[in-house]
Structure formats: structure tokens, C-alpha cells
Amino acid sequence: MNIYLFQGNSVLLPETVPDTGLAQGVPLGALEELRAAGRTEGGTVPGLDSFTVPALEEEEASARIEGVSVNADFPLPPHWRALPVRQGLSLVSPEKTIDGKGPVGRLLRAYHIAQWRRDSTYCGSCGTKNTDAPDELARLCPSCGRREYPRISPAVITLITNDRGEALLAHNRKFAGGVYSLIAGFNEAGESLEATVIREIREEVGLEVKDIRYIASQPWPFPNSLMLGFTARHASGEIHPDGEEIMDARWFNPAKLPSLPGFGSVSRYLINRWIGGNL
Numbered sequence: 001m002n003i004y005l006f007q008g009n010s011v012l013l014p015e016t017v018p019d020t021g022l023a024q025g026v027p028l029g030a031l032e033e034l035r036a037a038g039r040t041e042g043g044t045v046p047g048l049d050s051f052t053v054p055a056l057e058e059e060e061a062s063a064r065i066e067g068v069s070v071n072a073d074f075p076l077p078p079h080w081r082a083l084p085v086r087q088g089l090s091l092v093s094p095e096k097t098i099d100g101k102g103p104v105g106r107l108l109r110a111y112h113i114a115q116w117r118r119d120s121t122y123c124g125s126c127g128t129k130n131t132d133a134p135d136e137l138a139r140l141c142p143s144c145g146r147r148e149y150p151r152i153s154p155a156v157i158t159l160i161t162n163d164r165g166e167a168l169l170a171h172n173r174k175f176a177g178g179v180y181s182l183i184a185g186f187n188e189a190g191e192s193l194e195a196t197v198i199r200e201i202r203e204e205v206g207l208e209v210k211d212i213r214y215i216a217s218q219p220w221p222f223p224n225s226l227m228l229g230f231t232a233r234h235a236s237g238e239i240h241p242d243g244e245e246i247m248d249a250r251w252f253n254p255a256k257l258p259s260l261p262g263f264g265s266v267s268r269y270l271i272n273r274w275i276g277g278n279l
């Protein structure tokens with residue numbers, strides 16, 4: 001059995017596991033090596049949080065996840081390294097599924113839970129230190145009984161096309177290099193996903209859209225999003241980048257594209273399906 005080890009936003013890998021193996025987890029024996037590095041003279045290992053995540057409904061029970069996360073100052077064994085999960089993702093999932101299944105899905109799920117555990121150490125209502133609920137994946141306050149579940153924040157991402165067979169790609173100021181991608185944004189309280197699609201596109205590039213259609217979703221735990229991929233057709237308006245998030249936006253022909261987002265993301269998945277005439 002393998003185990004997922006985390007520190008901050010990184011997965012921890014011993015020398016024997018290459019970067020491309022990050023989604024498989026590491027052999028259980030590696031945990032002993034890690035524990036040994038953090039063991040104090042008294043024999044305790046402070047700053048280490050172990051957790052188990054049951055398998056998803058459609059998976060076999062053996063697909064449950066064993067994970068451990070360690071504090072930022074936890075000493076790593078010699079020759080170990082911390083690989084940022086988001087950076088490692090592009091190494092392992094070219095063209096692979098984005099549906100949360102398989103090793104990549106398990107890695108992302110383990111990472112999501114590890115971060116949630118770190119952020120839910122204390123009860124959000126009365127401040128008492130939480131325990132783990134015995135019957136489900138939840139934190140349980142031993143004082144006031146409040147349960148806290150892993151937070152999931154829905155966000156939409158939309159591939160907009162026009163009548164000339166072009167798609168709108170935009171450069172966000174947060175994107176590295178000259179990457180162009182799709183318009184995305186978070187769902188707000190009380191808002192339908194379709195309304196989020198319309199609002200985000202209107203705010204960021206000044207266009208009106210129609211024929212909104214859901215395509216696929218992807219768990220995206222950076223830190224806790226669920227990306228919901230849509231397509232929409234241009235209805236009216238000219239492109240006006242907002243100048244705050246979106247620095248440039250243009251219509252692109254599939255034969256001549258800019259730098260695209262990495263494989264393994266729902267944005268690239270939607271773009272590739274559009275290029276392949278499969279939307």
C-alpha cells in the first residue's frame with residue numbers, strides 16, 4: 001500500500017520516487033523514514049497529522065487514501081524533497097482524465113483533505129480543538145458538537161465560441177509567461193452556475209453569451225475548488241478586457257493558438273476538445 005505525504009502545498013518524495021511518480025504516493029516504509037527524522041529524544045514525533053480518507057462510492061474499498069501531513073518546520077530525511085502539487089500535476093497527467101478518478105484523482109483528494117484538516121484544527125463556532133468524527137469524513141467539536149465538512153467552492157470556466165469558429169482565450173495577469181486560457185470565476189452565494197458564467201464573462205471581457213452548456217467538472221483543490229466546465233456562444237458585444245484580472249483577450253482560430261494552460265486542467269481539456277471538433 002502507498003501513502004501520500006504532504007508539507008504545505010507540496011507532496012513529499014523520498015529519493016527513490018521520481019517527480020513523475022507523485023500521483024502514486026510513496027511506499028509505506030517511507031513514512032517510517034519520515035517519522036524517524038522528526039522523532040524527538042523523548043520518542044514522540046510532533047507536527048505530524050495522519051488521516052484516512054474512505055474510497056469514493058464508485059471505487060473499490062482498497063482505493064481508500066492514507067495520508068500524513070507535517071508542519072512547515074518538520075525536518076525532512078536526507079535527500080527527500082518537497083514538490084509543489086500544482087507544479088507536479090502537469091508532469092503526470094497529459095491528456096489524462098480530469099474526473100477525479102485514478103492516481104491523479106486520489107492525489108488531489110488527499111491534498112484537499114490534508115489542507116482542510118490543517119484549516120479545521122479548531123471549531124469555527126466555539127474555538128475548542130476539533131476531533132475526527134467517528135462515522136464520516138468530518139471534524140467534530142467535542143464541546144459544542146458542531147460538525148465541519150471539507151469545504152468545496154464551485155467555480156465555472158467557460159469556452160466561448162463565435163460564429164466564425166473561433167474561441168475566446170484570455171491572458172490573466174496571474175498566468176505565467178504568455179499563457180492564454182478560458183474565462184473563469186467563483187460562484188457567489190445564491191447564484192446559479194449559469195448566472196455565474198454570464199456575470200464573469202460580462203465582468204472580465206464585456207461580452208454577452210447564450211447557449212450555455214455544461215461539459216465536465218474537475219476537483220481542483222488549490223485550495224478547494226470544484227471547476228465546472230461550460231461552453232457558451234457569443235451573443236453580442238465587443239471584447240473589452242477588464243484590465244484588472246484580464247490583460248488581453250482575443251478570438252483565436254484553432255490553427256493558430258497562443259501558449260495554452262498545462263495538461264491535466266479542465267481548461268486544457270475543454271480547449272483540446274474544441275480543437276478536435278469534439279464539443
Ligand SMILES: [Zn+2]
Pocket residue numbers: 123124125126127128141142143144145146
Ligand atoms: Zn465548538
